[in-house]
Every structure is written in structure tokens, then in C-alpha cells.
Amino acid sequence: MAGCPQRVPPRRVPPAGPAGAVSQRWPHARAKMEAPALLRVWVLAAMALGGSWATLPDHHVLPDHRVSSETGAVFVHELERELFQEAFVGGHEDDGAAAPITFQAHLRDHPDLPRWLRFVQRDPHQPGYLYGSPTAAEVGTHTIEVLAHNRHTYGTVAQRLVVTVIPAPGGEPPYRGEFLVGNRNVEELLPAAAREMFLEATASVWERDDIRVTNVTSALDRGGRVPLPIEGRKEGVYVTVGSHGAFSPCLVSATSPQSQLRCHQGQQPLASCYDTFAPRFAIRWCNLTLLQVWPSTPAPGPLWGPGVLEEGGDFQPPTEVPPQDLLPGYLVTLLVPLAAAALLCLLLGHLMCCRREGVQKRDLETSDIQLVHHTTIHGDTEELRHMAGSRDVPRPLSTLPMFNVRTGQRINPMPGPPDGARVPLLPQ
Structure with a gap:
């Protein structure tokens, strides 16, 4: 009915006690149960999103x-x-x-x-x-x-x-010159227009028309330092050009020993072609390098002997092997070392047994006076030893101990005036 108020259903209050506590903790238990399912949903969504990105038309x-x-x-x-x-x-x-x-x-x-x-x-x-x-x-x-x-x-x-x-149709140029351009970066010399301008300047210095650029390398790749962030500072570029003709006198004079000496002194080398590259290219003439590289001759290939099979041929091994007499080799291998060992044994036995002098031969070769003197010394020594072993005299006091462990007697081996330094260690 329109005039009647709507009936609101009563709110269910969880009962008190253990049942109520379990019902209050039910949302947390539900969250724990749904965590693995949510994780799987996130993984599937990420995989689907990744697959969709991989297939995007970008x-x-x-x-x-x-x-x-x-x-x-x-x-x-x-x-x-x-x-x-x-x-x-x-x-x-x-x-x-x-x-x-x-x-x-x-x-x-x-x-x-x-x-x-x-x-x-x-x-x-x-x-x-x-x-x-x-x-x-x-x-x-x-x-x-x-x-x-x-x-x-x-x-x-x-x-x-x-x-x-x-391969180059005319071969690589044997004469090569390497210039260091100090006012350019490597990407500024790579365009065709910049290389053409450099070749024109090099051709006027080299006095040749077959000049071509063989290599372009940044100075940073050759151990150079990164320039300071100042306007006009560049990294520098090494440009190598080649030709089939010899170097011009200007280039030769720039790399002469006199020019190198001037470079060590901080001066410009001896050359008359400084203004050829300026002002577009600032050449570091002290870093100029001239090389003369001749193509190396290839190593000769192997020479085929008569044993090489012809094309399409098959190898036919020998069917019969001629008999070989192995007895001479066996005798040489076995008897030669044995004979050498026997000769060495005979030589050693002769030296040890047949070359001995003996006591009698030694006495015959010794003079009688020396033999009598030796015999007298030997006899006297034996007599003194016999007399010393049979004497019955007291031992000297210097050899007696201060404290006789067996009898307890205390004897001073060196009697003298009593002083503090000679007091026995143990009381009397």
C-alpha cells in the first residue's frame, strides 16, 4: 500500500559465544581461502595482457x-x-x-x-x-x-x-696515410658530402687522383679522452686514406725526424700544406702517420706426390706382405746393452780388486824411520791408556759435584774467603 511504511527486515546479530566468534572471523577466513584463486586470476590476466601486447600492430x-x-x-x-x-x-x-x-x-x-x-x-x-x-x-x-x-x-x-x-677489383691501396681531425666527431665525417670534401683536400696534398677513404675511427676508440662540455670541443676522428701512388714531398717532410723533433718541442712540423684543410678540417700534423703496406704473397699449397689418388679412383691395399727378418733387430736391441753392461762390470772389478795396494805394499814403500816413529807413538798411547785405567787416586776437587745426591755431602770445589757470591744455594 502507498500509505503504509515499508517494513525493514531486522538486522541479523551474530549470537554471542563461540558460534558468534566463528561468524565474526568468517570474512578473514574467506579472504585466506580466496588468496590462491586471486593469485591465479592475476597470473592469467598478466599472461593474457602480455599476449595481447605481443600481438599489437605496433x-x-x-x-x-x-x-x-x-x-x-x-x-x-x-x-x-x-x-x-x-x-x-x-x-x-x-x-x-x-x-x-x-x-x-x-x-x-x-x-x-x-x-x-x-x-x-x-x-x-x-x-x-x-x-x-x-x-x-x-x-x-x-x-x-x-x-x-x-x-x-x-x-x-x-x-x-x-x-x-x-674483394676490391684493383686490390687494396699499398700507400696509406692516417690523419687526425681534431674539430670533428665521427658522425660528422661519415656522411658522403663530408668525406668528399676531405678527399678533395687530401688529393691536393697528396697530388694524386685515386685517393679513397679506407677507414674512419673515433679518437675515443683509440684511447682518446672525452672532451669538456665546451662549445667547439670535439672528440676527434682518425681518417685513413689510401692510394696506389707514392706520398707527396709535403707529407714526407711532415713525418721526417726533424718534424718529429719539432713536435716534441711543441712546434708545428716542417710542411708547406697546412692551409689546404683549413678552415673546415683542423689536422693534427704531429699525429700524421704514413704506412706502406704491400700485399703478402699467399703461402704455397701442398705438393701432391705420386701417392695421391686420381679423381674417382679407389684405394687398393696390398694383399700380400713380404716376410721380414726380425732376428737382427732383436739381437741388436738385446745384445748390445748386455755387452756394454758386461764391459762396465769388468772395468769396475779391475779398478776395485786388481788396483788395491794393500798393507804390505804400503809398508814396503814407507821409510823405516817413519814406521818406527808411528809404532812408538802408537805404543806409548796404549801404555798411557792402560796406566790411566788402573790407577787408584782420588778425583780432583774440580770434578766433584757441589751436592752429592747419594751421600748428601756438600763440598766446595774451590775453597776461598767466604763472600756473598760463594754462598751455597741451599743452607748448610
């Missing part, structure tokens, strides 16, 4: 990129941010080009890059560079896996870089 794979490199020349590959930025999904349209991207690179099925390849990226807003100088030992195909991370959307883009290293 990871894209770009087509494989194939490049080639020659031995004896520097290899540089730029990881362009624009190429990877276009592949990200869910990025912000207003700042898509400004999104920070970090790159990671490693050899396929390996945690790190090959020993001849290096990676550098100064800032997430700058591109990354893979660079290195392959040698003849690295000829072949190398698969590099590159992974780009978007720091805003946490998306990833992967790409495989297939690098094919081939």
Missing part, C-alpha cells in the same frame, strides 16, 4: 635492404629517420618528424655487431650510422638486424640489412 617489418662493400674501403650506411618514421603506426601527426627514434643493430643470431662494423647515434633526433672497414677475412654476406624504437609511441620497426663484402 611492430612493423620493412623489406630487406641490400648493400655491397669492397675490401680496403670504408663502408658507411645511414639509418634514415624518415624511412622508419613513415612505418610507425599511431604516431602523432603534428610532431611525427620530431619524434625521437633510437636504433639498435646486431648481427643476425648474435648479440653484437661483427668485429669490423660499428654503430653510432649521437642523439635520438639524429640518424644512426653503421660504418667499418672490411678486410679480406670478412669477404661474404653479413645480415644485420636493425630495430628502431619510437620514444613517443613505443612502437618498433625492424629491417634486415644484407651487406655483401667483395
